[in-house]
Amino acid sequence: MDRLGERRNYNEVLDLSSGDLHRGGIKPITFVRQVLAACFYPALLEDDSLPLDVKQRAESLLRECDGGSIGSYTESSGIAKIKHCVSQFITRRDGGVPSSPDNIFIKSGSQTALMIMLKLLISGKDLCQTGVLIPVPTYASFTLALEEQGAAIIPYHLCEEQGWTLQVEELRKALHTGRKTCNPVALYICNPGNPTGHIQSRKSIEEVIRFAAEERLFILADEVYQSCVYGDDTEFYSYKKVLSEMGSTICSTVELASFNSVSKGFMGECGLRGGYMELVNLDPAVKEYASRLFSTRSCPPVVGQIALDLMAGPPKPGDPSFPTFSEEVQAIKNTICKNTGRIQEVFAELPGISCQPLKAGFFVFPCLHFSLKAIQWAKKRQMEPDMLYCLRLLEETGLHVRPGCEYGQRKDSHHIRLFVATQENIMEDALQRLKTFHTPFMKEFS
Amino acid sequence: ASHEILNYMMHTLPLRGKVLTVDTMNANVKKVDYAVRGPIVQRAVQIEKELKEGVKKPFEEVIKANIGDAHAMGQRPITFFRQVMALCTYPQLLDDNKFPEDAKNRARRILQSCGGNSIGAYTTSQGIDCVRHDVANYIQRRDGGIPSDPDNIYLTTGASDGIVTILKLLTAGEGRTRTGVMISIPQYPLYSASIAELGAVQINYYLNEEKCWSLDISELQRSLHAAREHCNPRVLCIINPGNPTGQVQSRQCIEDVIRFAAKENLFLMADEVYQDNVYAEGCEFHSFKKVLFEMGPEYSSKVELASFHSTSKCYMGECGFRGGYMEVINMDPEVKAQLTKLVSVRLCPPAPGQALMDLVVNSPQPGEPSYQTFMKERTAVLSALAEKAKLTEEILNTVPGISCNPVQGAMYSFPRITLPERAINEAKAKGQAPDMFYCMKLLEETGICLVPGSGFGQREGTYHFRMTILPPTDKLKIMLNKLKEFHQKFTQQYS
Numbered sequence: 001m002d003r004l005g006e007r008r009n010y011n012e013v014l015d016l017s018s019g020d021l022h023r024g025g026i027k028p029i030t031f032v033r034q035v036l037a038a039c040f041y042p043a044l045l046e047d048d049s050l051p052l053d054v055k056q057r058a059e060s061l062l063r064e065c066d067g068g069s070i071g072s073y074t075e076s077s078g079i080a081k082i083k084h085c086v087s088q089f090i091t092r093r094d095g096g097v098p099s100s101p102d103n104i105f106i107k108s109g110s111q112t113a114l115m116i117m118l119k120l121l122i123s124g125k126d127l128c129q130t131g132v133l134i135p136v137p138t139y140a141s142f143t144l145a146l147e148e149q150g151a152a153i154i155p156y157h158l159c160e161e162q163g164w165t166l167q168v169e170e171l172r173k174a175l176h177t178g179r180k181t182c183n184p185v186a187l188y189i190c191n192p193g194n195p196t197g198h199i200q201s202r203k204s205i206e207e208v209i210r211f212a213a214e215e216r217l218f219i220l221a222d223e224v225y226q227s228c229v230y231g232d233d234t235e236f237y238s239y240k241k242v243l244s245e246m247g248s249t250i251c252s253t254v255e256l257a258s259f260n261s262v263s264k265g266f267m268g269e270c271g272l273r274g275g276y277m278e279l280v281n282l283d284p285a286v287k288e289y290a291s292r293l294f295s296t297r298s299c300p301p302v303v304g305q306i307a308l309d310l311m312a313g314p315p316k317p318g319d320p321s322f323p324t325f326s327e328e329v330q331a332i333k334n335t336i337c338k339n340t341g342r343i344q345e346v347f348a349e350l351p352g353i354s355c356q357p358l359k360a361g362f363f364v365f366p367c368l369h370f371s372l373k374a375i376q377w378a379k380k381r382q383m384e385p386d387m388l389y390c391l392r393l394l395e396e397t398g399l400h401v402r403p404g405c406e407y408g409q410r411k412d413s414h415h416i417r418l419f420v421a422t423q424e425n426i427m428e429d430a431l432q433r434l435k436t437f438h439t440p441f442m443k444e445f446s
Numbered sequence: 447a448s449h450e451i452l453n454y455m456m457h458t459l460p461l462r463g464k465v466l467t468v469d470t471m472n473a474n475v476k477k478v479d480y481a482v483r484g485p486i487v488q489r490a491v492q493i494e495k496e497l498k499e500g501v502k503k504p505f506e507e508v509i510k511a512n513i514g515d516a517h518a519m520g521q522r523p524i525t526f527f528r529q530v531m532a533l534c535t536y537p538q539l540l541d542d543n544k545f546p547e548d549a550k551n552r553a554r555r556i557l558q559s560c561g562g563n564s565i566g567a568y569t570t571s572q573g574i575d576c577v578r579h580d581v582a583n584y585i586q587r588r589d590g591g592i593p594s595d596p597d598n599i600y601l602t603t604g605a606s607d608g609i610v611t612i613l614k615l616l617t618a619g620e621g622r623t624r625t626g627v628m629i630s631i632p633q634y635p636l637y638s639a640s641i642a643e644l645g646a647v648q649i650n651y652y653l654n655e656e657k658c659w660s661l662d663i664s665e666l667q668r669s670l671h672a673a674r675e676h677c678n679p680r681v682l683c684i685i686n687p688g689n690p691t692g693q694v695q696s697r698q699c700i701e702d703v704i705r706f707a708a709k710e711n712l713f714l715m716a717d718e719v720y721q722d723n724v725y726a727e728g729c730e731f732h733s734f735k736k737v738l739f740e741m742g743p744e745y746s747s748k749v750e751l752a753s754f755h756s757t758s759k760c761y762m763g764e765c766g767f768r769g770g771y772m773e774v775i776n777m778d779p780e781v782k783a784q785l786t787k788l789v790s791v792r793l794c795p796p797a798p799g800q801a802l803m804d805l806v807v808n809s810p811q812p813g814e815p816s817y818q819t820f821m822k823e824r825t826a827v828l829s830a831l832a833e834k835a836k837l838t839e840e841i842l843n844t845v846p847g848i849s850c851n852p853v854q855g856a857m858y859s860f861p862r863i864t865l866p867e868r869a870i871n872e873a874k875a876k877g878q879a880p881d882m883f884y885c886m887k888l889l890e891e892t893g894i895c896l897v898p899g900s901g902f903g904q905r906e907g908t909y910h911f912r913m914t915i916l917p918p919t920d921k922l923k924i925m926l927n928k929l930k931e932f933h934q935k936f937t938q939q940y941s
Contacts, residue, residue: 020568037536041528047540066510066518071764073515076483108603110767112792119643123472128838145791185465206892218465255465271797272601273768285468289475296639301796302766314912442880 005412009323010398016419017400019194019362021268026335029267029328031321035061039070039306048327051320053086058262061306070302076295078106078276079302082309086276089312093226094119094241103279105290108300110261110275116293117220117257118276120286121186122151131184133174134218135166137365137407137415154178157410160367163356164198168207175215187217192225192236192360194206195407195417199234199360205242212254217359219256224275226420227265230337230360240280246438256280266329266363268421274304333419339420339427346431350440355419362421365404368414374445375412386414392441397433449739452802467670477878479923481635481901486885490895505893511914511924512895513732514689514857516763516827519916524762524823525815527805528929529716530556533793534565534801552808556801565797571790573601573771574797577804581771584807588733589736594773600785601771601803603795605756608772610640612752615785616681616713617646626679628669628712630661632902632910634689647677652905655862658851659693663702670710682712687720687731687855690902690912692835694729697712700737714751719770722760725832726854735775759804761827769799770807833855834915834922840925850933860899864910869940880911887936894927 015023023027031054038044038058045055064081066072077083083101090099107113122130131152134142146153156174166189178184189208192199200208200371212219221239229236240258244251261275279287315322340358347355347366355366370378370385378385386403394400404415420427470475487510494508510518517523523868526549530937533539534554534924540550559576561567562665572578578596585594592762602608617625626647629637641648651669662683673679684703687694695703707714717931724731736752739746757769776781810817842861850861865880873883881898899910 018568020561022564022567025562028564033536037532040535041532044532044539047544065766066515067520069523069764069766070708071523072517072763098793100556108796111791115792120475121466123474141793144787148788148791156855185470207864209649216465253464259566263568270568271560271564271566271794273794273796281463281464283467286464286466286471289468289471289478291477292478292480293643296478296480296636296643298483299766301768301799303798304796371930380458383914390641442813 009396010433011392013398013400014426014433015400016422016430017402017417019419019421020262020270021264021332021362021421022270023428024334026268026421026423027328028269029325031315032267032269033252033327034308034321035310036303039303041076042068043197053315053319053321054101057310061309065302070306072302074299074302074305075300076297077291078104078300078305078308082106082305082312082438083276085309086312087278089239090238090278094238094244097241099278101239101283103287104276105279105294106274106300106305107294107303108273108275109263110222110259111141111276112146112273113275113277114142114220114222114259115149116290117406118145118149118151119188119293120290121218122149124183127182129182130186130366131178131182133171133178133184133187134222135188135190135193137195137404137409138188138190140406142188144319147199148321152178152182154182154184158193158198159408160356160413163359164193164196164206164207164365166198166200168211171208171211175217184215185218187212188220188222189239190222190225191239192223192228194225194361195363195364195365195415196356197358197363198356199229199231199236202237202242205237205239206246209239209246209254212251219254221256221258222265223258224261225361226260227349228336228362229360230333230340231357232351234359240278243280253281254308255282257282262304262311265311266332267307267311269304270306272304272316273301274306274308276308331384335424336421338424339422342424342427342431343420346435350435350438353438359418362419364418364420365407366418368404369414371442371445377445379398384414386416389414389441390416393434393437399430399433399435399437454746460860471864474643474645476785478639479642480639480895481902484897484901486882486889486895486897487512489886490889493889493893495686503890503893505658508511508889508893508895509917509921510895511905511917511925512912513898514914514916515760515765516759517765517937519914520918521763521827521916522823523764524820525843526810526820527762527764527802529816530805531798531801537563538850548810548814548816552805553883556804556831560797565801567797569794569795569797569800573599573795574785574800574804577601577800578771579844580804581806582772585735585773586734589733592736592739599771599772600775600789601769601795601800602754602773603768603770603792603799604758604765604768605717605754605772606636607768607795608716608752608770609636609717609790610753611712611785612642612715612772613640613646613681613773615781615788620647621676622676623678625681626673626677627681627683628666628673630685632690632904633897634685634717635901637683637708638903640658647673648818649673649677649679650903653691653693654687655851655905655908657838658854659688659860660853661695661699661703663706665794666703666706675698679710680864681715682707683715683717684734685717685724687718687820689717689720690860690897691851691855692853692856692858692860693851694724694726694731695801697732697737700732700734701741704734704738704741704749706747708745714749716751716753718753719756720856722828723831723857724855726852729854731855735773748776749779757799757939758804760806762802762806763823767799767802768796769803770795770884771803791809794853831915834919835859837919838913838915841923841930845930845935848930853915858912859915860902860912861912863911864937864939865909866937866940869936872940882910884909884936885911888929892926892932894929894932
């Protein structure tokens with residue numbers, strides 16, 4: 001770029017491009033790290049420094065490991081006791097809807113679990129090529145995964161004006177178009193959404209399930225942001241729960257795979273690679289093959305499995321670690337709330353940038369209203385306007401965010417994606433940098 | 447139009463049918479088998495449950511000698527490694543004076559290269575920078591100074607992840623141009639399973655049992671020539687030290703393989719996860735990379751090679767960490783860019799596995815506080831394995847009807863068993879491979895869980911089993927003697 005070599009007016013790059021809690025300055029949960037440390041190095045169990053519940057949890061987890069070591073292989077679908085803990089977590093979350101450990105498969109992150117499902121679902125070429133309906137916008141590595149598996153991608157647009165809602169009419173339209181060129185088999189939903197932060201109402205989920213039942217689609221419900229909900233009057237409903245309450249024909253026939261992980265939420269343990277999928281109404285013969293596929297990858301990382309156990313079964317009131325634990329979780333929630341408040345304040349003052357209400361998830365996906373002049377300038381450089389915006393933003397202020405063109409968006413609309421779960425001072429710094437860049441930029445092209 | 451009719455038919459199938467059935471599923475998945483965790487292990491797990499419930503059996507415990515899991519069999523983790531991992535995970539411990547300084551320094555260094563100084567942050571898809579640098583340095587030291595570029599190092603989720611990724615990259619074509627992958631028979635069934643899953647063509651080359659499982663170039667040639675009739679052979683996989691056979695290839699053999707790959711334009715995949723597990727007199731590990739470069743630029747600038755290593759074997763035995771790396775040599779830059787893109791799909795390998803890999807390649811040095819304990823532990827593990835390798839070969843060779851090649855390296859014995867005609871017939875009548883029949887009976891009567899040779903591949907009409915040498919020496923002796931008794935009884939019963 002033509003500014004190379006010039007003195008920069010910032011000291012370091014501020015990276016708000018990826019959904020990484022710890023990179024954003026948020027500290028890991030103490031209880032989680034203490035249990036993991038004791039599992040790595042059981043000599044710590046003799047230490048006075050660790051609370052009793054930490055030691056008990058570490059001991060009980062180590063008992064489930066062959067040879068009492070987290071270095072041993074485990075069952076391919078995960079340690080039985082941990083799958084049990086996860087199934088109990090799901091049942092509690094869903095107000096009593098039963099969950100069986102036999103339908104739980106632990107994997108190294110939700111992405112990997114999702115890819116195993118895709119591997120089972122996807123085959124064929126030309127008209128028989130498996131089609132998967134995916135939302136626009138959607139995060140980039142998922143699109144890449146679909147391409148890698150040889151799926152035909154059938155996009156359905158989320159409705160930005162209504163807060164990025166999912167509209168069944170749009171699904172129907174997309175499906176109809178898709179059927180002309182491929183064999184649509186699966187419907188992928190991300191709820192809460194990435195990058196949009198939209199969270200579906202119960203009614204919306206019912207409509208989608210009914211649509212999937214009518215059109216015979218396998219539902220892939222990516223729910224990794226389920227514990228990041230902060231909007232007022234906003235609640236997360238799992239696809240499993242809503243499905244279970246929809247009458248005997250639908251609830252016993254619609255095939256569903258739900259995904260969750262330790263990478264998001266208050267844990268933010270992306271690097272540990274712990275995730276699971278729960279299968280509902282899967283053909284038992286297919287489940288057998290899924291198990292076999294899993295077994296060829298030996299087993300998920302044990303540390304990730306332990307993190308899942310801690311996520312699914314955190315400290316309870318009365319446990320020695322509970323006070324610190326609940327303080328830390330609350331602090332993270334407060335931080336995100338403050339950040340989303342600040343973001344809305346700052347955006348309200350800036351011209352040419354607007355944002356749907358922030359309800360859930362880790363990101364904000366504001367719309368940039370570029371002038372014709374700006375769009376033409378970008379066209380001349382053979383780049384998307386929002387990509388060019390992000391490049392200049394990075395060059396001039398050191399703030400790194402991602403452009404909407406990487407996620408898909410309606411033609412002639414432009415966005416950026418900002419991570420919101422960072423330390424408050426980092427968020428403030430980011431917003432200042434954005435402010436100092438944005439107004440002059442918009443003026444330049446007015 | 448016909449596609450409308452097809453779609454109509456597909457969508458008006460009776461509602462009883464699910465969307466995802468064995469018939470609508472990706473057909474390649476049906477061919478996937480992984481004997482190491484197959485039906486015999488499932489039965490073993492069932493028996494363990496029954497024992498727990500108090501069901502009476504002719505034995506008190508199931509001995510899982512089917513899987514290369516050292517810690518499960520009582521091997522202790524290396525203290526230094528676990529200390530550093532604890533420090534990385536809970537950095538408060540850096541203030542604890544019970545931890546040695548060299549462990550703390552390693553932890554600090556690793557944490558500094560992690561986002562937010564946390565091992566819970568995503569890493570770059572190719573792996574933490576400083577770890578890749580340390581891996582490159584390790585390779586360079588190991589290979590007598592031959593340079594290694596960190597940019598050619600990819601950290602992986604165990605070696606399996608790297609192996610499957612490279613196979614995926616290489617699999618292309620259709621029908622007669624479909625990628626053929628040459629793999630040894632016997633082989634570690636990850637290869638056959640992945641080849642099936644990817645829809646590539648498996649090309650078998652037989653190792654020579656009479657010559658201690660050595661590799662004959664003439665056999666490679668024969669197999670390649672035959673394969674060219676029906677596919678496009680592009681890859682040659684070699685496991686050294688071998689799994690399940692334990693053979694350690696001579697330097698000459700490795701040179702011959704490289705020469706063969708160069709001549710026949712094959713991409714070499716060298717699975718070297720057992721590189722520290724070498725026991726037999728006169729045997730030495732030679733890395734494919736080292737030999738390649740010592741053969742001069744005619745080969746070293748041309749032959750495409752991927753070498754694999756992991757934290758699961760050797761003296762570490764840290765299977766559950768899923769740590770590993772691969773080094774790619776002479777890969778076409780455009781293909782390498784695709785590889786980098788491919789690995790980004792799964793985001794990143796587990797950070798603890800990456801950290802552990804760093805410690806393996808950057809272990810305590812003479813003069814450092816942890817050095818003595820580290821060396822003591824490492825030596826103890828490797829010498830115990832060497833002892834057990836010898837013991838296994840000796841005892842098994844005293845059994846009439848069992849013949850065991852020297853266990854030169856790795857973690858397994860793969861003895862040949864002679865089965866009576868009647869047993870073979872009974873097995874076949876049951877629809878079972880004869881060595882599966884044998885192993886199932888062994889499991890039911892003694893609690894010993896092994897993997898039948900049919901799970902790894904073997905010459906037609908021969909039978910084997912794979913048994914790990916990992917149980918503690920005392921238990922191993924008991925196990926081998928029980929096996930001896932069983933075999934004699936079995937032979938008599940079916941004579």
